Amino acid sequence: MRARRKSLGLTIAADRTRAIRDNDMLLVSTMRNELVRLPYFLEYYRDLGVLHFLIVDNDSSDGTREYLQDQPDISLWTTKDSYRAARFGVDWTNWLLRRYAHGHWALVVDPDEFFVFPFCDTRPIQALTDWLDSSSVRSFGAMLLDMYPKGPLKKHPYTAGQNPLEIAPWFDAGNYTIQRNPDFWNLWIQGGPRARVFFADKPKQAPALNKVPLVKWDRRYAYVSSTHMLLPRGLNIVYDKSGGEKASGILMHMKFLNTFAAKAEEELSRGQHSAKSKEYIAYADRLRHNPDIWCEFSEKYINWRQLEVLGLMSKGNWA
Numbered sequence: 001m002r003a004r005r006k007s008l009g010l011t012i013a014a015d016r017t018r019a020i021r022d023n024d025m026l027l028v029s030t031m032r033n034e035l036v037r038l039p040y041f042l043e044y045y046r047d048l049g050v051l052h053f054l055i056v057d058n059d060s061s062d063g064t065r066e067y068l069q070d071q072p073d074i075s076l077w078t079t080k081d082s083y084r085a086a087r088f089g090v091d092w093t094n095w096l097l098r099r100y101a102h103g104h105w106a107l108v109v110d111p112d113e114f115f116v117f118p119f120c121d122t123r124p125i126q127a128l129t130d131w132l133d134s135s136s137v138r139s140f141g142a143m144l145l146d147m148y149p150k151g152p153l154k155k156h157p158y159t160a161g162q163n164p165l166e167i168a169p170w171f172d173a174g175n176y177t178i179q180r181n182p183d184f185w186n187l188w189i190q191g192g193p194r195a196r197v198f199f200a201d202k203p204k205q206a207p208a209l210n211k212v213p214l215v216k217w218d219r220r221y222a223y224v225s226s227t228h229m230l231l232p233r234g235l236n237i238v239y240d241k242s243g244g245e246k247a248s249g250i251l252m253h254m255k256f257l258n259t260f261a262a263k264a265e266e267e268l269s270r271g272q273h274s275a276k277s278k279e280y281i282a283y284a285d286r287l288r289h290n291p292d293i294w295c296e297f298s299e300k301y302i303n304w305r306q307l308e309v310l311g312l313m314s315k316g317n318w319a
Contacts, residue, residue: 006095007092009080010095017100026101026105027050028108034111035063035160038067039161045115046073048124055074055076058079077092090225097219102219108223112253113144115213115249119315128318140212141210141249142213146172147254150170155258158257165254170293170298172191184230186228186236186237188208212227213251247315250313260283264287
């Protein structure tokens with residue numbers, strides 16, 4: 001009901017939803033002022049197998065809306081309403097999923113997140129969802145893996161259309177803690193460079209890294225907090241409760257580019273994020289000193305098999 005109420009603030013800017021076919025892979029995203037990221041973001045997910053994008057633009061001023069309107073596989077909604085009042089965009093996402101994604105596999109990601117799954121270098125995402133369907137699995141988990149460059153962010157300028165891995169291929173291989181949420185049954189993961197660099201004195205306040213971004217959607221489902229957890233709770237069990245390994249993926253998080261310092265200051269001034277924007281307060285404070293996130297224990301990304309060897313993702317019994 002809340003999602004439906006918040007949908008009244010959305011204005012359709014480009015409605016191409018009639019082109020959606022029964023088995024199309026959908027992607028849902030909410031964004032603001034992400035023009036520089038969009039060319040590669042769209043290219044990446046088109047190559048992965050996404051066939052239609054459902055996007056909410058939250059009052060961009062950098063040309064994001066105009067760019068998205070011209071894309072033939074995008075349906076676009078715009079709003080000037082409060083991101084915070086829409087539960088940080090979750091209400092808008094839930095509405096689009098309920099209205100257009102029933103019966104579809106849907107991927108919900110931010111414009112700085114890139115989905116990596118087992119065999120993604122040789123198989124499209126439809127191969128993964130076909131296997132999940134045959135296994136009667138409705139949801140697929142992925143850990144958020146923060147990527148970063150070696151050296152201060154300002155020394156590695158990003159240009160539109162560029163693969164961000166070219167300048168930010170490093171990540172933390174360890175330093176992660178995992179707890180089980182007794183209320184929603186999801187795993188709560190923290191750590192990585194955000195805990196190490198931005199929340200070093202209070203790591204328990206570092207952002208959550210657990211996500212369930214890929215779901216065979218049903219209009220009865222709903223995200224509760226970002227893509228960290230859903231209802232019904234069984235969708236959050238994307239791990240093997242017996243202690244074995246269940247197939248999982250990674251969301252490569254390309255937040256830490258040279259554009260991030262200005263973005264952090266902008267979001268801090270807007271005050272639209274959770275917990276009184278404490279996350280962006282930490283970012284802005286640290287970024288003013290132009291830090292080098294890289295450390296001697298940083299790993300350089302090679303491929304998804306490397307992430308499996310490190311225990312950050314798993315192919316489970318998918319061969």
